[in-house]
Amino acid sequence: MSDAASPRIRKTMVFVLLALFLGQFGSGVYDLVFSNFLRDAQHLDVEMRGFIELPRELPGILSLFVVGMLFMFNEVRMAGVACLLMFGGMYALALCGPGTGLWVLSAWILTVSLGQHVLMGMIDTIVIHTARPENRSLRLGQMKALGTAASLLGALCVWIKWKFNQSFAVDFFIMGGVCLLAAVLLSRVKTPVFPKRRGWRECFVFKRRYTVYYGLEILHGIRKQLYLTFGFWLMVSTLGQSPEHIGKTLLIAGVVGLGTQPLIGWSIKRFGERNVTIFDSIALSLLCLAYAFAPGLLPSHWAVAVVTACFVLDNLLFALGMARSTYVARICERPEEITPSIYTGLAINHVASISYGVLGGLIWMSTGGPQAVFLIGGLATAGAGLVARHMDAPPRKGEA
Numbered sequence: 001m002s003d004a005a006s007p008r009i010r011k012t013m014v015f016v017l018l019a020l021f022l023g024q025f026g027s028g029v030y031d032l033v034f035s036n037f038l039r040d041a042q043h044l045d046v047e048m049r050g051f052i053e054l055p056r057e058l059p060g061i062l063s064l065f066v067v068g069m070l071f072m073f074n075e076v077r078m079a080g081v082a083c084l085l086m087f088g089g090m091y092a093l094a095l096c097g098p099g100t101g102l103w104v105l106s107a108w109i110l111t112v113s114l115g116q117h118v119l120m121g122m123i124d125t126i127v128i129h130t131a132r133p134e135n136r137s138l139r140l141g142q143m144k145a146l147g148t149a150a151s152l153l154g155a156l157c158v159w160i161k162w163k164f165n166q167s168f169a170v171d172f173f174i175m176g177g178v179c180l181l182a183a184v185l186l187s188r189v190k191t192p193v194f195p196k197r198r199g200w201r202e203c204f205v206f207k208r209r210y211t212v213y214y215g216l217e218i219l220h221g222i223r224k225q226l227y228l229t230f231g232f233w234l235m236v237s238t239l240g241q242s243p244e245h246i247g248k249t250l251l252i253a254g255v256v257g258l259g260t261q262p263l264i265g266w267s268i269k270r271f272g273e274r275n276v277t278i279f280d281s282i283a284l285s286l287l288c289l290a291y292a293f294a295p296g297l298l299p300s301h302w303a304v305a306v307v308t309a310c311f312v313l314d315n316l317l318f319a320l321g322m323a324r325s326t327y328v329a330r331i332c333e334r335p336e337e338i339t340p341s342i343y344t345g346l347a348i349n350h351v352a353s354i355s356y357g358v359l360g361g362l363i364w365m366s367t368g369g370p371q372a373v374f375l376i377g378g379l380a381t382a383g384a385g386l387v388a389r390h391m392d393a394p395p396r397k398g399e400a
Contacts, residue, residue, distance in 0.1 A: 012189050013130060016076055017146065019185035020123055023083045024147045026178040027116050028154035029171060030090060037168045041098060048102060053357070055110035060350030063117040064343045068204055074194040075129060075339060079122040080186030083179045085115030090176035094169040115179075121346050123147070124322075125339040128329045129194050134269065136329060140322040141265020148257045155251065195336035205340040212390050213328045216277065217345040219384040220321060221352030223284060226377040227314045229357055231291065234370050235311065238295050239304050249308050253315035264319045273323040273330075274391040280320040281385030287314055288378030292371045331392055356380075 038044045038052060070078050089112030096105060123143060131139040161171070235241045235249075268276050287310045294306040328345065329338045360373045367373075 012191065015185055015189045016126065016191070017143075019083070019182040019189075020079065020119075020126070020143075021146055021150050022178050022182035022185070023079070023086070023119055024123075024150040025154050026083075026086060026090070026175040026182070027119065028151040029158055029175045030086070030112060030116075032154060032158050033168060033171050037093075037171075041168045042096070042100065042105065043098060044102075051102070052106065052109060054354075055106040056113045057350055057354050057357075059110060059114035059117040060353070061347045062114060063121060064204070064340075064347040066114065066118055067121075067339065067343050074191055074196075075122055075126045076186055076189065076191040076194075079119055079126065080183045082115045082118035082122060083183035083186065085118070086112050087115075087176045087179040087183060089113075089115065090172040090179065094172035094176065117346070121339075121343050124325045125342055128325065128338060129335070133330065136326045137265045137268035137322055138262070139265070140325065141262040141268075141319070144261040144265070144319050144322065145258050148254050148261060152251070152254045152258070155247075155254070195334070195338070205337050205344055207333075209331065209333065210328060210341060210344075212387060212392075213324060213331075213341070213345060214348055215387045216324050216384055217349040218352045219380050219387065220324070221349040222356045222377055222380040223384070224349070224353050225356045225360060226288065226291070226374065227311075227318070230360055230364070230370065230373050230377075231311060231314060233364075234291060234295070235307060238370060239300075239307060241304065245308075249311050250315070253312045256312065257316055257319065260316055261319045265322060268320075268323050268326060273327040274388055276320055276323045277327075277388035277391065278385045280317055280323075281381050281383075281388060283313070283317055284381035285378045285385075287317075288374045288381060292374035292378070295370070327391055 044052070067078060070081060073081065089108045089110075092108040093105075093112070096108065124140065127139045127143050128136050158171070232246070235246055264276075290306055290310050294303045294310075297303075298306060324345065325342060328341050332338050332341055356377075360376075363372050363376070364370060
């Protein structure tokens with residue numbers, strides 16, 4: 001996957017990619033069984049389930065500070081620390097009995113989630129630093145497809161394992177062990193040379209030059225909640241769909257994503273970050289209109305079909321977010337600013353996401369339906385297209 005010419009570097013990157021695959025595999029299985037673990041093993045009610053979302057989302061902001069504290073490590077080593085956090089949190093959760101206090105449970109959930117969020121951003125930065133600038137989007141597309149394959153393999157393993165054993169502790173012990181193996185691999189490989197940061201202050205980058213990138217991350221944070229929270233809630237509460245239907249929908253989206261994510265990486269290289277982001281904005285605005293009005297205007301079976309199709313397309317469009325990572329990497333003034341800038345965007349994204357999660361829930365309750373939530377979200381996605389018009393175009397050949 002690396003574009004570096006050295007065979008030694010290529011061999012090293014094979015081990016790095018294997019470790020990242022294992023880390024995403026363990027994280028994916030954890031996400032698959034998490035909600036059932038809270039309901040069936042911890043017996044949490046709806047109110048406490050909502051409270052648990054705070055320690056799950058807060059690490060999106062905290063990851064910026066963790067990366068700052070780990071400034072002495074390079075990107076591969078930081079990914080190893082992320083896998084180690086997931087290992088520790090999963091093993092602790094495996095030992096939590098039904099009577100575990102909510103605060104103790106939240107602490108270990110936060111630990112796992114912190115590892116997941118650090119790993120999430122670190123995967124992009126590793127790919128960006130090890131690929132040629134003109135090939136970054138291609139390599140990110142391939143990496144996203146690898147992550148999708150890890151998630152699909154995780155879903156298959158959960159399905160087979162739960163036919164014979166229904167213990168959450170076994171799930172967490174095995175996946176924690178997988179994350180530990182990933183951490184060991186990442187700690188042992190002789191890593192490529194990454195830009196060094198002299199102190200923790202260099203890990204906090206906030207500059208006017210990156211204003212467009214920050215704006216896109218704010219609007220994407222709102223867009224993310226439309227899918228992760230309100231899209232799922234629309235399927236379950238308004239349309240009355242079962243977990244089996246949602247599982248099949250996600251499986252279809254995952255399989256399709258294996259082929260489309262590398263293609264999306266190619267399209268970013270071919271058409272540029274600005275055009276791809278504007279297309280993403282237009283497509284998402286149309287999806288928001290379908291989410292808002294299909295349940296009320298169409299017969300029940302047609303509404304389910306339309307929203308399910310939107311759900312699959314929405315999932316696929318997430319991969320277009322690679323354009324934001326390649327864009328900020330391209331405009332960064334120094335290579336050592338790439339990783340901190342991506343994590344600053346991740347933190348901003350999660351502030352917006354958490355805020356709209358709360359606001360959207362209040363709007364849904366006060367209006368008694370999903371229309372206003374998705375229409376406001378549609379305005380945010382349309383706004384992303386307007387912001388994207390100010391993205392700097394890449395230099396033409398011969399101008400760089």
